Amino acid sequence: MKGFMIQQHQLAEENMSNLTSPSGEASVSSNQLVSLASANPNPVKKKRSLPGNPDPDAEVIALSPKTLMATNRFVCEICNKGFQRDQNLQLHRRGHNLPWKLKQRPKEVRKKVYICPEVTCVHHDPSRALGDLTGIKKHFSRKHGEKKWKCERCSKKYAVQSDWKAHSKICGTREYRCDCGTLFSRYHRH
Numbered sequence: 573m574k575g576f577m578i579q580q581h582q583l584a585e586e587n588m589s590n591l592t593s594p595s596g597e598a599s600v601s602s603n604q605l606v607s608l609a610s611a612n613p614n615p616v617k618k619k620r621s622l623p624g625n626p627d628p629d630a631e632v633i634a635l636s637p638k639t640l641m642a643t644n645r646f647v648c649e650i651c652n653k654g655f656q657r658d659q660n661l662q663l664h665r666r667g668h669n670l671p672w673k674l675k676q677r678p679k680e681v682r683k684k685v686y687i688c689p690e691v692t693c694v695h696h697d698p699s700r701a702l703g704d705l706t707g708i709k710k711h712f713s714r715k716h717g718e719k720k721w722k723c724e725r726c727s728k729k730y731a732v733q734s735d736w737k738a739h740s741k742i743c744g745t746r747e748y749r750c751d752c753g754t755l756f757s758r759y760h761r762h
Contacts, residue, residue, distance in 0.1 A: 625699075625700070626683075626685040626698075626699070626700075626701045626702075626703055627683050627685070629682070629683070630682065630683035630684060630685040630701075630703075631682050631683065631684050631685070632685055632686075632687060632698045632701055633684050633685065633686050633687070634686075634687050634689070635686065635689065635708075636689055637689045637690075637712065637716075640686075640689060640708065640709060640712060641709065641712065641713070641717075643656060644656060646658050646660070646661040647661070648661060648664055648665065648668070650665075650668045650670070651668070658675070659674055659675070662674055683703075685698075685701035685702065685703055686701055686702055686703075686704070686705060686707075686708035687700075687701045687702075687708075688702070688708065688711060688712055688715075688716075689712065690712070690715070690716045693715065693716065695708075695711060710732050710734075713731040713732050714731050714732055714735070717731040718731060719731045720733075721733055721735075721736035722736075723736065723739055723740055723743055724740075725740075725743045725744050726743055726744070728743075
């Protein structure tokens with residue numbers, strides 16, 4: 573039994589010596605190289621579409637700044653209450669005992685893309701339209717809108733409330749002071 577274990581140990585050492593050169597560096601024979609290359613080919617990653625590179629078959633929608641930024645486009649004719657979505661208005665109409673009908677989505681929905689109302693903007697071109705209504709609203713506010721929300725700590729201003737809220741949560745918590753006195757938002761080595 574002891575002789576059998578010694579033979580196994582010698583076999584293991586011989587196999588290891590095939591993998592390393594006398595200098596201790598790993599070496600691989602050409603046969604092993606071919607099998608390694610075929611076993612692990614570099615898979616081609618599918619890139620997701622970048623913002624502003626829409627599906628060419630999508631319906632391009634151009635809204636005016638007023639319509640785009642309207643918060644309550646769908647208005648109840650009884651009480652004048654406004655809603656962001658038609659479905660919400662229809663559900664509201666039930667409370668007035670008015671006829672209502674929720675629209676059923678057709679089986680095949682054509683994608684919609686939205687262009688920026690600002691003529692000079694790169695996203696005004698239909699080939700650079702943005703893919704969803706929320707995205708185009710935020711883009712229009714950030715790039716072309718008034719910055720209404722201001723951070724109380726650092727006085728930085730934001731046009732989108734969610735950006736301001738996200739900033740407010742972390743403002744002042746990630747400051748790194750350099751020996752020279754400069755404040756950085758991230759740690760830097762120099």
